[in-house]
Amino acid sequence: MSKRRIIVVGSTGSVGTQALDVLAENAADFELIGLAAGTQLDALVSQALEFSVPVIGLTRPPGGGESEIRQRVQQLAAERGVTDPVREIHVGPNAAEVVAGAAADIVLNAVTGAAGLGATLAALERGSDVALANKESLIIGGSIVLDAAARNGAALIPVDSEHSAIAQAMRSGTHGEVSKLVITASGGPFRGMTRDALRRVTPAQALKHPTWSMGSMITINSATLVNKGLEVIEAHLLFDIDFDHIEVVVHPQSQIHSMVEFSDASTIAQISPPDMKLPIAYALGTQSDGQTRRLTSGAVANNWGQPMHWSFEPVNHAAFPALGLAVEAGRRRKSYPAVFNAANEVLVEAFVGGEIPFTGIDKGIERVLRAHEPAAEHTVETVLAADAWARGFARRELVTQSAHLAESAQGKTSGGS
Template identity: 60%
Template sequence: MNVRHISLIGSTGSVGTQAVDVALAEPDRFAVTSLAAGSNIGLLVEQAVRLGARRIGAAAPGDADAAEIRRLLDAEAARTGLPNRVEDIELGPAASERIAAGDADVVLNAVTGAIGLRSTLAALEAGTDVALANKESLIVGGPVVLAAAARTGARLIPVDSEHSAIAQALRAGRADEVRRLVITASGGPFRGMSRAELDSVTPAQALVHPTWNMGTVITTNSATLVNKGLEVIEAHLLFDIDYDRIDVVVHPQSQIHSMVEYVDGSTLAQVSPPDMRLPIAYALGTDRSGATRRVPGAAAPNDWTSPTTWTFEPVDREAFPALDLAYRAGRHGGTAPAVYNAANEVLVDAFHAGRITFGQIGDGIAAALDSLTGDGAQSVPGADRAESELTLETVLAADAAARAHARELVDR
């Protein structure tokens, strides 16, 4: 069995650390040869030594220069008795991008936020498959990302549990046999609350997710259902399914990760306990041809001997308007998805800083879409539907305009 060489971007985050666990458990299948992170130098150094990585990068190393990081690597090697194999250290804002452009069989992009776009493009332009946990890359870059993949033949392999579930279920039929995709949502910590009740929830409450353990931004996005909106746009782009054929249903138990309904009335679901190691392993085990070798024991299966109940319910779209706003942005096309994502990132930060209420996150996204994707004077380049004309500069300009607009809303 050939070893797959992996570059891991965002190695110190939630998905990144679980990807490290998957690689360490399967050393005969996966070799993480390059790592990149943000500012957590201590954990990055520890991972590099444990994995035997040859290259590492840090986008925000603080006061640590290359000499200091080499000293830390040597100290970690001495502590663990493992060799320090790091030959190259990249530092600064472009560190992740340079790591992603290096030699690997697959780049796992586990960065959170639009900042991961350049790394995704760097990998695709190098002709390297991308296991995509950084959904914002596809949301913001959209046609730019898809065009880069098409030019080089590199594959985009979903890592989100929902899209991994869809990819697995789609293997059961032809594209013209698919009636619709059904994306499941846990409902987050505020399921069942009214819009009025949501205005008084706190940042601490927003971070108590009922089933998943994730970072601040993704957990908050789950609470607002922005995350589900992003997943709808991602599903449209990954699987080329019209928005009218993508539905969202609340499934609080998070056991069914998504479903594919076929034209004959059959619905196929991917089922497992909520554990990101399973979709990570599935993505890393998928080769250039699309064939997948499953990883034995990647995650614990369901216990079918214990009584259990699964429930489903519709989304309360009045209390959680961010989902419909995502459909609106996706259908508009152009740079509207970039505006949606960028405004949300600023508003989530403002919410956690105590500057706006929970409900104002959705209100701010709506205001940004109204101002920047309509026919008014504030419309940004690329806000129309001419997606074939979009460039990296265009989508980044839209991203910047949306962030500026959202900051103005917060400052009022």
């Protein structure tokens, strides 16, 4: 059996590095032919040297162009006493897209945020299956991404633990027998807090997830439940299940990653420790025809000889309205999901930077959605235009305005003391 050719974009992030761990565990099955990252040059080059990767891309190099990067590659190769395998180096905003569009059997897209859309479409247009850790590209692209996959005979394979769980559970029945998808949420670090208490939480608190180790954007999204909203939209698109039949429940232990309820009232759950290597391995072992060979993940299985407790509770929508806003955006389709995601990315950065309060994230998203007027057609161009508009609106009307109000209030307080 020949090795499957694989490309990983977003290779230096949390999911990307864990994917390389899984590939190392299954080296006999894969040939890693391309890597792309954002800014971490040395990490990217180290990966390329370790796996003998011939093509790399860097979207936001720390300085210099291709020749400077080539010098760094040769320097690090000499320091490690290895042969430099890198033949092609791509630099600039489209580097990940170029790398993802090379001939491969599967492309794992682990880019964070809307920036991953180009790589997803490039891979699908080439006919490569896409293991999708970058949920945003499907959410903002919607029918554009689905059409590209269908037109080129390529598969979209979920990497998110929740959607991997659903994909596994759905093998227990037919699509017509599914009555409900149940997506579980850990509840994040602020589970049980009131809306008033959430106004005072800090970025440091929000970045301490109780069960998962993830990048800052995904961790904050988990704290606001934005991530669950995006996952509902993704589940709707991946599995063709109506929003009315997708439910989110809080499961703090993060052991049941999602469930599928069937028409006979039977519910099938996928259970495992909270380790991203499991869904990554499942995705990489999945073929275009849907057949999966389970790979070695490197994760540690549950110890069923130890007592354990699992609990479930409803989402507090009053404290965490972002989930409902995401579902509303998904129902409205067109560019609304792109606007939701773009506004959130700007507002999360503003919160982490201390410019707005935690509750300013979902309040800001709501304002941007209300102000948005979608184009008549849904194309890549209109999606990108809506994305740019939402970012500008969020920065100009929400973040900057919030900073001015804070300065004004501080000035009044100082003047009266």
